[in-house]
Amino acid sequence: MRRAAAPGRGSATIEVVAAQAGVSPKTVSRVINDERGVRAETRDRVRRAIQQLDYHPNLAARGLAGDRSFLVGLFYDQPGDYLSEFQTGAVQRCRESNLHLMIEPLAAASAELERDLRTLVGQLRLEGVILLPPLSDLPVVHATLAAAGIPAVHIAPMHEQDDAPSVDTDDRAAVRQLTTELLRRGHRRIGFMRGRSGHWATEQRYLGFADAMQATGLDIDPQLVQTGNFEFAEGLQCARRMLSARPRPTAIIASNDDMAAAALSAARQMRVALPRQLSVVGFDDAPVASMVWPRLTTIRQPVRAIGRVAAELISEYQPHRHGWPRPVPRRHLPLELVLRDSVAPAPEDS
Amino acid sequence: MRRAAAPGRGSATIEVVAAQAGVSPKTVSRVINDERGVRAETRDRVRRAIQQLDYHPNLAARGLAGDRSFLVGLFYDQPGDYLSEFQTGAVQRCRESNLHLMIEPLAAASAELERDLRTLVGQLRLEGVILLPPLSDLPVVHATLAAAGIPAVHIAPMHEQDDAPSVDTDDRAAVRQLTTELLRRGHRRIGFMRGRSGHWATEQRYLGFADAMQATGLDIDPQLVQTGNFEFAEGLQCARRMLSARPRPTAIIASNDDMAAAALSAARQMRVALPRQLSVVGFDDAPVASMVWPRLTTIRQPVRAIGRVAAELISEYQPHRHGWPRPVPRRHLPLELVLRDSVAPAPEDS
């Protein structure tokens, strides 16, 4: 033995297990990898040896020999509220397939983006990558990963690519439904606060609103459509402008909860009674939605489930078979309407 | 050549680079690892070859040969608001040292905890681990990692261990300061909402409050000290109880922003004017703090910086030297008072 193993560190090697079980290392390897062609009795013996020795195969060695890495990358641009929830779902699913999640922030706007990607890809030999928006929409990301032969799952991409699996939610339908609820309660002048331009979600959510308005034969007053950037501060401006319009809107739909919270603040400052004179709804069911008064009616994103599904798709990729199952998987998860106090019937006098 | 390299996958090997540069693989290795003893001219030649070939050394191979892993684990129990912010700081610092962050949720209350840990440790051979509370306080975690010889940085541990580096903030001093501000503004009946029992932060924050009250010679009314669990719902209960006390408190200090937001809601429901009749302060400067009205005065946690520092400590560990530098590093980061609208002078009539 050339290099002594550090004392206490790591666990036994496959050879020790093999000796203990009275088989060859290769057979132990077979058991570890759940390969067929091992007699049940042998398998048991090996399993017992593994237990006794508290043996855990070295991932680096497994990876090197088997041309795998057991690593899945989660690439994101900006950490958001939902990130930790998402990754928790993803990690859970990864565990079930013996994979590990590696998180890598990646500046979408950076000129170094491609270089950074190549470095990651080259070093880690990831078995798959989960792309959070806006990374899920950058052609350079898609191209670089495809060139490296790394399967990528795109979360809520704006443009679906033929060969790219994706996971998203039907935001349009959800907002349509929510808007219909407001209409049913008698609201006619409804404001809509758009999110950051260029986001898939921004368009979808707006379209859902437009769908419902159109279906009811109502025109959309351009004064009552404002564009924010999903942030509270912008939402405040948008809401003030809307609430200055006459006749005043009796309801505001915001493209996310932060902006909806801003609408509440603006209304309070402008002495508009909540929710009597103004109903407000948001999107996401972020923590803030239940921390403001009145509590926000909103649409719940199944964030953790999206994470799970993303990881699941990665684990379904068959590198040595045909790659993705055909057709390329595309999962749409349901959204959930959460009705709370921020919605009231339209005031009589409006 | 036995196994053909998958086409397009990965990059060149060290041998190709060596050939291109006209040196031996070993010399390329020296350049990659910034070892001394390579002539500047040779080093340049190798660097150029690396660039030309877009070579990225295989981490698994480097790890296997060099008994490293380039992996740092981030172990947490529950994903919280601050997690993604924290990990972003940690990842940034890891990059600078060529390390990668592996996130692993670990159920603190699980009976399997030790087994899960041993598996992770055995498989990944992590170079270091960052422990978020409450994991940073579990003896079994500390013991298991220590036995495996893996350096661990404890975030905001309740009990500092002699051989365990840690990163935390001086919550006690910050709350003391904040309380003093309220006292300066004439508040005398001040309610305090404690966090979840057993948390280090819960005690520290309360002690800071007690310090300031005592320094001013004020007794603490037990009616005005309620225990929540850091969550909005509990905060609502606590606030209601406090606001039912007579004379009513003129200020409430909550141990985090979620509960402070709850206090605002409770006050609004009980028709207590904000902030005229009741000042409220929180802790954390979570997003919600600027999304409620009035916006919360609070204490900003340098979450991202804590993440950075934690990763930095890991990278300062010298496995082949004496381990941690002595004395074992213990970093205390400053907190920042954020004054906003939720604090007003105490009402005259109280």
Added chain:
DNA sequence: AGCTCAGATGGCAGCGCTGTCAATCAGCTT
């Protein structure tokens, strides 16, 4: 000139696994 010595470089084995292929064996067939 002959010597030493530090700096620079290369050779080689091996890290802990897995892929390939060969060997062995029991159970059948004809």
Added chain:
DNA sequence: AAGCTGATTGACAGCGCTGCCATCTGAGCT
């Protein structure tokens, strides 16, 4: 009884690097 089959197992090389040690070079010295 020889031959064939499929199931089970093992031998061995090698994945892409790095640790250790040998070798070589030229400067500095006596």
